[in-house]
Structures are given as structure tokens and as C-alpha cells.
Amino acid sequence: MELRQLRYFIEVAERQHVTEAAENMNVAQSAVSYQITKLEEELGVKLLERVGRNIKVTQIGNIFLQYVKNALKTIDEAQEKINEYLDPHAGTIKIGYPTSLARYWLPTVISAYRDSHPNVNFHLRQGSYSYLIDSVKNGEIDLAFLGPVPMKDPDLVAKILFMENIVALLPNHHPLADRKSLFLSDLRTDPFVLFPNGYVLRKIAVEACQQAGFEPNIASEGEDMDALKGLVSAGIGVSLLPESTFNDSIPRFTVKVPIELPKVMRTVGVIIPKHREIAPSEKNFYQFLIEFFNKLEQYK
Structure with missing residues (x-):
């Protein structure tokens, strides 16, 4: 499980559209689809399903989404603290x-x-x-x-x-x-x-x-x-x-x-x-x- 896979998943789940998510992240659509497929294979569950031209988050996908968003928020805050620590003109x-x-x-x-x-x-x-x-x-x-x-x-x-x-x-x-x-x-x-x-x-x-x-x-x-x-x-x-x-x-x-x-x-x-x-x-x-x-x- 990689951080980029989690970030791709969040973007697609919130936009409910692979193409829009890929464009917003400046990544090829095929790369986004491939990484999310790999994530689903590793977890052994389906996180997203296609409904017409759009994407729908599955029930287990919604549960996973909340945990992933909280986890990435914590990681981002930790990175901010490290950057703050390394800056002699900021920090605590x-x-x-x-x-x-x-x-x-x-x-x-x-x-x-x-x-x-x-x-x-x-x-x-x-x-x-x-x-x-x-x-x-x-x-x-x-x-x-x-x-x-x-x-x-x-x-x-x-x-x-x-x-x-x-x-x-x-x-x-x-x-x-x-x-x-x-x-x-x-x-x-x-x-x-x-x-x-x-x-x-x-x-x-x-x-x-x-x-x-x-x-x-x-x-x-x-x-x-x-x-x-x-x-x-x-x-x-x-x-x-x-x-x-x-x-x-x-x-x-x-x-x-x-x-x-x-x-x-x-x-x-x-x-x-x-x-x-x-x-x-x-x-x-x-x-x-x-x-x-x-x-x-x-x-x-």
C-alpha cells in the first residue's frame, strides 16, 4: 500500500470521476486506474464501481475512505511539523x-x-x-x-x-x-x-x-x-x-x-x-x- 495509491483513491472517490481526478492531479488516467486496481487487489475488496460514466464508492470503500483521509491528514501534519522543525525562522x-x-x-x-x-x-x-x-x-x-x-x-x-x-x-x-x-x-x-x-x-x-x-x-x-x-x-x-x-x-x-x-x-x-x-x-x-x-x- 503506497501513499500515492491512497491519494489517488481519495481524489477519485470525492470527484466520482477518474478523468477529472487524473486531470486535477496532473497524472495520466491510466496511471490512476492502475494504482487503484493494485490497491483493491492488495486489500482484497472492491473500493470503487463504475455506474455509467461515473464512479461510485462501495460501502466498504466509504468506510475505508474515512480512515484513509484521517491517516493522510495526520501524515501531512507530521510533515508540516518536520518542515517547521527544520526551519530556524519558524518552529516552536x-x-x-x-x-x-x-x-x-x-x-x-x-x-x-x-x-x-x-x-x-x-x-x-x-x-x-x-x-x-x-x-x-x-x-x-x-x-x-x-x-x-x-x-x-x-x-x-x-x-x-x-x-x-x-x-x-x-x-x-x-x-x-x-x-x-x-x-x-x-x-x-x-x-x-x-x-x-x-x-x-x-x-x-x-x-x-x-x-x-x-x-x-x-x-x-x-x-x-x-x-x-x-x-x-x-x-x-x-x-x-x-x-x-x-x-x-x-x-x-x-x-x-x-x-x-x-x-x-x-x-x-x-x-x-x-x-x-x-x-x-x-x-x-x-x-x-x-x-x-x-x-x-x-x-x-
Whole structure:
């Protein structure tokens, strides 16, 4: 059973005329008749029968027609997906991202990319640090933003796009709210609001406090950036968060204060699988990211 036989059969069945079907497909009438005869012989049933000058689809032929049309539609859709996959200016880019990059950097780079690649679609998936790493390794996604960047993982290609400061977020009634900068040790007696255990931003904050000579008193936890900012706004405690999460705005009733000592920073970048080829559209986007942030660095 060949695809061309199925396509000839559909054309004849819908037009109920061999000559018209052949002309529409730019094929010789004899070729169409021959291929349909071969199809009927292989199936062992009569699909079409002649009624005067026209063709009539048999009862079993009508049943077969519906299945064949559905099958060819699926095949055609699969071919479209392959063509889309091979086109670096189209296709669907699957991106994983953490909550800390969701508000500013993710929409910024996607918007910039779509200006020159309007036919590209994006499938976005938010996840924790470990989830994003595992998803790239197991093929669930092929590209993920991360901070900090896991540079030593043997299964990943990791590229640092930029570095950013971790800053203190304080309630606006805090005694240090008017400071231009502070030492992290100045917050040793304050309650902290941080991400739960297992989140990399909690690890960064706790290790920074330990470097400053104290264990943070973690009074409350939140699983996303807005929750933590809301807790600080309510006066529940202070927090340590990436500076880029305040690019659009600083939450009401809070102030952002740079940390002078120790200097707390994180790398932010992108990871792709090391031992698996990624789609052309994703490879194109990956190169765009590197060039995009290189240009930003030049203008600093």
C-alpha cells in the first residue's frame, strides 16, 4: 500500500470521476486506474464501481475512505511539523525558566527575538532550579534559563549571559531603610522571608548570611517572587533577592538597598543538552541570546 495509491483513491472517490481526478492531479488516467486496481487487489475488496460514466464508492470503500483521509491528514501534519522543525525562522521553542527571571528578562528577550522572527512560537515552562536542569537532561525541554549557571555539569552546555547583584529588600519602616548601602551583618537580628528548602535562591541567601557571620532567622517562606515581596511589604521580615527582579518596580511599602559586604552575586545564563542535538529554531534562539547579552554588555 503506497501513499500515492491512497491519494489517488481519495481524489477519485470525492470527484466520482477518474478523468477529472487524473486531470486535477496532473497524472495520466491510466496511471490512476492502475494504482487503484493494485490497491483493491492488495486489500482484497472492491473500493470503487463504475455506474455509467461515473464512479461510485462501495460501502466498504466509504468506510475505508474515512480512515484513509484521517491517516493522510495526520501524515501531512507530521510533515508540516518536520518542515517547521527544520526551519530556524519558524518552529516552536520550548523554554524553561525560574520565577526570578519571569517578570523582566524572559519577556524582554522573547519580545526582542519575535521582532525579527515573527513566525516562531514559544512553549514556556516554569520550574525550580533542579527541575529545569533535569528537564534539559531528559529531553523534556531543550533550553532553560538559570541563575546561578551550573558550569561544571558534564551533561550540559552552560553559557553565562550576565551577572547580577543580590540586594536586600526591607520594609520602608525598617531602621536601615534610608541607607544607600548596608553590610549584610547589619541584618543579623532581623527575621528573614526566603524561598523554601531546595530553592537555589534560598541557598544563596543562607550562604551569604553565613559568610557575614550569622545564621538567618527564617520567619516565613514563599514559593514565588511576588509572595516574598508581599511578605516584606507586610513587614513580616527582610529578604535577599536578585536585583533584576526590581527592574520594573519596587513593591509598595518596601525599599531596595544594595549590600556592600559581602558582595553577593549570581550568574544568570542558559543551558542546553551537551549530548543531544537541539532543533534549528532553538539553536537560532540560543545564538541570539548570546549576541543579545553581548551587545548589552558593550553598552554598559
